[in-house]
Amino acid sequence: MSVGGLAVGLEVAPADRGKRLSPWVYALVAVAALVVLSVVRLLSGATDLTSAGTVQAALTAAVPLAMAGLAGLWAERAGVVNIGLEGMMVLGTFGAGYAGYQWGPWAGVVFGLLLGVVGGLLHAVATVTFGVDHIISGVAINLLAPGAALFLSKLYFSDAPGGGQKQSPRISDAPKVTIPGLSSLLADIEAKRWFFVSDLAGVLRGLTTEVSLLTLLAVLVIVGTAWVLWRTPFGLRLRSCGESPAAAESLGVNVYKYKYLALVASGAFAGLGGAFLAVSSGQYRDGQTGGRGFIGLAAMIFGNWRPGGLATGAGLFGYTDAMALRGSSAVHALLLLLGIALVVVAVIQYRSGHQLLSGVAAALGVLFGYWYFSTDEVPPELVGAAPYVVTLLVLGLAAQRLRPPRHAGEPYRRGQGV
Amino acid sequence: MPHQADTPAPAVELSGITKRFPGVIANSDVNITVRAGTVHALVGENGAGKSTLMKILYGMQPPDEGTIAVDGHPVSFGSPADAIRAGIGMVHQHFMLADNLTVLENVVLGSEPRKGLGLDFAAARAKIRQISDAYGLGVRPDRLVDDLGVGERQRVEILKVLYRGARTLILDEPTAVLVPQEVDELFGNLRDLKAEGLTILFISHKLDEVLSVADDITVMRRGTTVASVSPSGVTARKLAELMVGSELPVPELRESTVTDQAVLDVRGLTVVGADGRTVLDDVSFTIHAGEVLGIAGVEGNGQAELVEALMGIRVPTAGKITLADRDITRASTRHRREAGMGYVPEDRHRQGVLLEATLWENRVLGHQTRPPNARGPLLDRRGAKADTRRIVEEYDVRTPGIEVNAAALSGGNQQKLIVGREMSGDPVVLIASHPTRGVDVGAQAAIWEHIRRARADRLAVLLISADLDELIGMSDTLAVILRGRLVADHDPATVTPEQLGSAMTGAGRED
Amino acid sequence: MRKLSPRSVLLGLAAPVGALVFALLVCAAILALTGKSPADTIDAMATATQRPRTIANSINSATTYYLAAVAVAIGFKMKLFNIGVDGQYRMAAMLSAALAGATFMSGVPQFLRIAMTIVAAMLVGAAWAGLAALLKVTRGVSEVISTIMLNAIATYLVSYLLNPARLAQATAGSNNISTRRIDAGGQVPGLPYPGSTSKVFGLIFLAVLVGVLYWFVLSRTRFGFELKATGLSESAAVASGVSVKRMVVYSMLISGAVAGLVGMPQLLGSSYGYALDFPPGLGFIGIAVALLGRNHPVGMAVSALLWGYLDNTANSLDVAGIPREIVAIMQGVIVLSVVAAYELVRRYRVRAEQQEVGRALGRTKTLEEVSS
Structure with a gap:
């Protein structure tokens, strides 16, 4: 990772980027994952693994994570590390609560986004204009934002009908859409409990039934980000600020400007994530974000600083979240899944000649397998840690596949980049 | 237009x-x-x-x-x-x-x-x-x-x-x-x-x-x-x-002080870079007490890797380094320094000084385990400061005091401080990489004079430089490095810069 | 360590004082904008100051914050960000509390028992931090990312362990869950504070000791020198014979061990058991305090006291109808503005010193010598 600081240790994990994989490979991996899920469902009898309800819940949980991850992506692609995401999300939840209960969910979304932008601008002023270390500024924002949100909440929600010192009045939910006809058809197939087919139907039904417009907006934003950052001149310039600000500057790109714009976008997406959280849960509450900003960061790393990857990461973490809510038998099955994934990593690393890593991965995989077979349930308190454990495992066991922006986290001053 | x-x-x-x-x-x-x-x-x-x-x-x-x-x-x-x-x-x-x-x-x-x-x-x-x-x-x-x-x-x-x-x-x-x-x-x-x-x-x-x-x-x-x-x-x-701007100061060694006592012996040193390229290929040489071995070469032909491998900063892929009959191939940088290796790095801001630390703290750098800077695990601040004053005096470091940060000094004065430091504590070998690069003519002459004096005191010196006159004038023996290999030996008494230049570009011989 | 001239002292103070004034102005503006009176706020805080209890509690908070700040500062000195003090402190407090409260401990003499508790906390903290160090030196994983992840994992682990089926028990008469209460034989007696029933943590002496050790190690030992050298220039440190990997491991372990101490004053001085009411976010307060105090042993003490004071007088604000979070806002603004101010002062100082030396020696330097 190129977060500023000591370079020691980086040389042990030189990037060995593989070839760009074709979309077919990704599709194949998705199908394979579903097959594994089906097998695990059959073995464990945990029908919740692929039920439409789980998928729906996973989607709802994933959207704020994906937005936080996207916020991290925009900032880091422009070379600014943003661990203030959590704080910016908090601002977003407050904004959504404030506007949402008065003028409806969409006003809430817009307000949450705007307050997030305020947080992003603060980070920009500190890191870009004043050259403050990115981590420090992020920490300060994480101290500042929850205080500010609670201050305002006490001011504005205490006397509002249905509100309190630490929570806003109710916000009505955003409209939801269902593809008519398809849903019931899929429900029938799902009920058959056929291997794979029913699982696929369950997943599809979850993705097409009662989908919030907010979720659709999130999908749009992720696809839009991919297009803007990788297919437009604007995106190229923004990314060049994270890859080599000196090169960008030498070609007349105003690095300060793009860093500012990226942080405005970063704040906006973090605010959006917070707003989604508040709107979909029906109100603003103090402490509502619960570390989701950091999970978003984890999703971004998991996704190798790419929109598709972070969406996958957010989906995965949202999925564990949903499973935790759905009872322990399903969660228990996750142990086996994790074990299998680790064994796959072990095989891949072995084939690329990293015997030691492969050994560690295999040992961990066996350990998770043993845990699965020797117990009947996972303590619910531990399930929440899954995204963080998975991210550490990815960083520890497959870091050489990751490609963070080269100059993310480094201070930049105009005219000094040589 | x-x-x-x-x-x-x-x-x-x-x-x-x-x-x-x-x-x-x-x-x-x-x-x-x-x-x-x-x-x-x-x-x-x-x-x-x-x-x-x-x-x-x-x-x-x-x-x-x-x-x-x-x-x-x-x-x-x-x-x-x-x-x-x-x-x-x-x-x-x-x-x-x-x-x-x-x-x-x-x-x-x-x-x-x-x-x-x-x-x-x-x-x-x-x-x-x-x-x-x-x-x-x-x-x-x-x-x-x-x-x-x-x-x-x-x-x-x-x-x-x-x-x-x-x-x-x-x-x-x-x-x-x-x-x-x-x-x-x-x-x-x-x-x-x-x-x-x-x-x-x-x-x-x-x-x-x-x-x-x-x-x-x-x-x-x-x-x-x-x-x-x-x-x-x-x-x-x-x-x-x-x-x-003036007649070039000609670095010149007087009579030979080379002895037959080998101090630094390098055999078959090979370094493979992170990208799999061999950057240093089977390099062998010996430096004796009182000898200056000059290495000529176009920059980027393995000099930096050679120096870092000698100092223990970079791990060699193969080969053996012996310092005064001790095998130091696997020794850490600290052990090498304690055994008497001094190091004047090519890029002083990267490896030579702490810009935002005082001169006396910079005196300690690289000698933090030895008197007069340390007593056991403790720092000897008084000793370090006194010795810094000595260096400032003897090496003519132009500074208002030893409590200013190194960043405040000019490049030449920083370099004089580094040379003074590396000559302290009776080194047996000095690895000097471009010791007079970017310093003014006066400082250059002073640095040469110090190297000469230490050589007379039986110091063995590895001198790497892009300045051919410096190399010819200062060295007892000259080698040329090309694409990671030592390709030619020359006698500095007879070689001309032109001959050296063609050897450096590989034009002189078919290798 | 530069010589103390009046000008350098003034420059050193300019940044923190400026940041404080700036933060005060921002908060006054926020209060005025939201229809609250800044004067009332100051009045309420001043009134609270007159209560000895507030002062005693401020000192107690400062003790905790100071330990957290030192833990962070050890890393900062070598450009290592231990964001994970929070998780390290909670793991350490939880497990050492379980040990101290265990039944078999009642037979152990008081001094030994306290020492065992503290050592256990240090070991746990060091181990949790050691994971991040291990990932950094073997896999190049940024300690910022890994400690953020480890913080969250610690949260879930602690809540898992803090369960009647495992290391905790329900407190009779409330629905609070805590580790088994440490009886009098394992407690550290507090110091009476005149006019207040609150006692000052006995382990304040531990904090002072840690501060003195921190100062001594950094400025008087080889290890401290190498730590600072690594922070100033990793490449120069390597060339001087420092093994940066070893330094990362050592400093992370030491930082974690000190982080382990953070929970001790409260655990052994007032709570006598680890419960969910142990404050979260202490690691981040530690970062703020270390920044404001510029990693200096005395500077951090002053800023820890300021932080503790602000936190404890804030309690009186809610009573006065002013949301106490104005203090949190103020603290956030202080952190942001103080680091910006330090950066500006640093740039000014470098320029000024170069000019001074240039003047003293009557010679102008070429640009390459300055900027390269």
């Missing part, structure tokens, strides 16, 4: 350029005229003000006084973008390329062809291919820069500049990072560019290269232009004298 019809205006004309920084005058009254369609070389020592001047010409910094004219028209640049619009392009010494982006992305950055809101990849690709073919650059647009070699990267840099329609190219020390074949290729490219009517401003301090490729030469010294000469009417030695 409009051209005047009859008398071709100079491509670039700088008159009376002056640039001051707080406490510093970087350029004063600089005058240069670059004829269109020529290769114009700008030479000068490190610190002579070349880089500042180029930053001014490229719009990265505004001049305080003076005017710039391009093709006869006065211009004023607020940013590199303005310079680019005026047809001036810059190829930086340290490549300005983003590794993680493709060649195409690197080239079009900042002046992207558009299709609607998006980037027009097809048009960009076509234009890059066309330029690449026109000048024989051989650049493929869709490769990742990370996968390219040094020479290819430089061609991408040149293409970047051409893509923007530059008619005048500034090349800042373009050969510093190239191996000889790549230098030849580059010069071939430059001649092609010149044939197409482009103008090239070539910054260098490698005089033989300048003489072989330039049509006109301007010499800078102490921030100002001191002479404009033609390569046909000048020798390398004359140019060098113009650069330093």
Whole structure:
């Protein structure tokens, strides 16, 4: 990772980027994952693994994570590390609560986004204009934002009908859409409990039934980000600020400007994530974000600083979240899944000649397998840690596949980049 | 760009350029005229003000006084973008390329062809291919820069500049990072560019290269232009004298002090880089007490790797290093230093000093385990300070005191402090990498004198330098390093810089 | 360590004082904008100051914050960001509380028992931090990312362990869950504070000791020198014979061990058991305090006291109808503005010193010598 600081240790994990994989490979991996899920469902009898309800819940949980991850992506692609995401999300939840209960969910979304932008601008002023270390500024924002949100909440929600010192009045939910006809058809197939087919139907039904417009907006934003950052001149310039600000500057790109714009976008997406959280849960509450900003960061790393990857990461973490809510038998099955994934990593690393890593991965995989077979349930308190454990495992066991922006986290001053 | 019809205006004309920084005058009254369609070389020592001047010409910094004219028209640049619009392009010494982006992305950055809101990849690709073919650059647009070699990267840099329609190219020390074949290729490219009517401003301090490729030469010294000469009417030695401003101080060893006691013995030292390239290949030599072994070579031929392997900073792939009959191949840097190895690094800001620490703390650096700086696990502050005063005195470090930060000293004084420090504590071997680079003439003579004295005291010295006169004058034995191998031994008493130069480029022998 | 001239002292103070004034102005503006009186706010805080209890509690908070700040500062000195003090402190407090409260401990003499508790906390903290160090030196994983992840994992682990089926028990008469209460034989007696029933943590002496050790190690030992050298220039440190990997491991372990101490004053001085009411976010307060105090042993003490004071007077604000979070806002603004101010002062100082040396020696330098 190129977060500023000591370079020691980086040389042990030189990037060995593989070839760009074709979309077919990704599709194949998705199908394979579903097959594994089906097998695990059959073995464990945990029908919740692929039920439409789980998928729906996973989607709802994933959207704020994906937005936080996207916020991290925009900032880091422009070379600014943003661990203030959590704080910016908090601002977003407050904004959504404030506007949402008065003028409806969409006003809430817009307000949450705007307050997030305020947080992003603060980070920009500190890191870009004043050259403050990115981590420090992020920490300060994480101290500042929850205080500010609670201050305002006490001011504005205490006397509002249905509100309190630490929570806003109710916000009505955003409209939801269902593809008519398809849903019931899929429900029938799902009920058959056929291997794979029913699982696929369950997943599809979850993705097409009662989908919030907010979720659709999130999908749009992720696809839009991919297009803007990788297919437009604007995106190229923004990314060049994270890859080599000196090169960008030498070609007349105003690095300060793009860093500012990226942080405005970063704040906006973090605010959006917070707003989604508040709107979909029906109100603003103090402490509502619960570390989701950091999970978003984890999703971004998991996704190798790419929109598709972070969406996958957010989906995965949202999925564990949903499973935790759905009872322990399903969660228990996750142990086996994790074990299998680790064994796959072990095989891949072995084939690329990293015997030691492969050994560690295999040992961990066996350990998770043993845990699965020797117990009947996972303590619910531990399930929440899954995204963080998975991210550490990815960083520890497959870091050489990751490609963070080269100059993310480094201070930049105009005219000094040589 | 409009051209005047009859008398071709100079491509670039700088008159009376002056640039001051707080406490510093970087350029004063600089005058240069670059004829269109020529290769114009700008030479000068490190610190002579070349880089500042180029930053001014490229719009990265505004001049305080003076005017710039391009093709006869006065211009004023607020940013590199303005310079680019005026047809001036810059190829930086340290490549300005983003590794993680493709060649195409690197080239079009900042002046992207558009299709609607998006980037027009097809048009960009076509234009890059066309330029690449026109000048024989051989650049493929869709490769990742990370996968390219040094020479290819430089061609991408040149293409970047051409893509923007530059008619005048500034090349800042373009050969510093190239191996000889790549230098030849580059010069071939430059001649092609010149044939197409482009103008090239070539910054260098490698005089033989300048003489072989330039049509006109301007010499800078102490921030100002001191002479404009033609390569046909000048020798390398004359140019060098113009650069330093006086008769060159000739480093000269008096009588030989070489003994037959081997101090540092290196056998078959091999280093393979992270990219799998062999950067140091089967290097063997012995240095005796009282001997200076000079290593000549074009920069980037394995010198840095050799030095770092000797100091234990880089792990060798194969080979054996023996210091006074002790095998130190696997020893840590600290053990090597404690065993009596001193180290004057090539880049003092990177490896030699802590800029934001005081002089006495810098005295401790590298000797933190030994008296007078330490007593057991504790620091001996009084001892360190007293010894720092001694160094400041003996080595003539110009400073108001030992409590100022190293950053406040000039480069020459920082270097004198480093040399003084590394000569302390009775070293048996000194690894000196470009010990007089970027220091003024006075400091240079002083540093030479100190090395000479230590040599008489039976110090063994490995001297790496780009300054051939320094190497010939200071060394008891001379070796040449080329592509990671020691290819030739010379007797410094009889060798000429010309012979050495051809050995360094591999022209002298078929290996 | 530069010589103390009046000018350098003034410059050193300019940044923190400026940041404080700026933060005060921002908060006054926020209060005025939201229809609250800044004067009332100051009045309420001043009134609270007159209560000895507030002062005693401020000192107690400062003790905790100071330990957290030192833990962070050890990393900062070598450009290592231990964002994970929070997780390290909670793991350590939880497990050492379980040990101290265990039944078999009642037979152990008081001094030994306290020492065992503290050592256990240090070991746990060091181990949790050691994971991040291990990932950094073997896999190049940024300690910022790994400690953020480890913080969250610690949160879930602690809540898992803090369960009646495992290391905790329900407190009779409330629905609070805590580790088994440490009886009098394992407690550290507090110091009476005149006019207040609150006692000052006995382990304040531990904090002072840690501060003195921190100062001594950094400025008087080889290890401290190498730590600072690594922070100033990793490449120069390597060339001087420092093994940066070893330094990362050592400093992370030491930082974690000190982080382990953070929970001790409260655990052994007032709570006598680890419960969910142990404050979260202490690691981040530690970062703020270390930044404001510029990693200096005395500077951090002053800023820890300021932080503790602000936190404890804030309690009186809610009573006065002013949301106490104004203090949190103020603290956030202080952190942001103080680091910006330090950066500006640093740039000014470098320039000034170069000019001074230039003048003293009557010679102007070329640009390359300055900027390269």
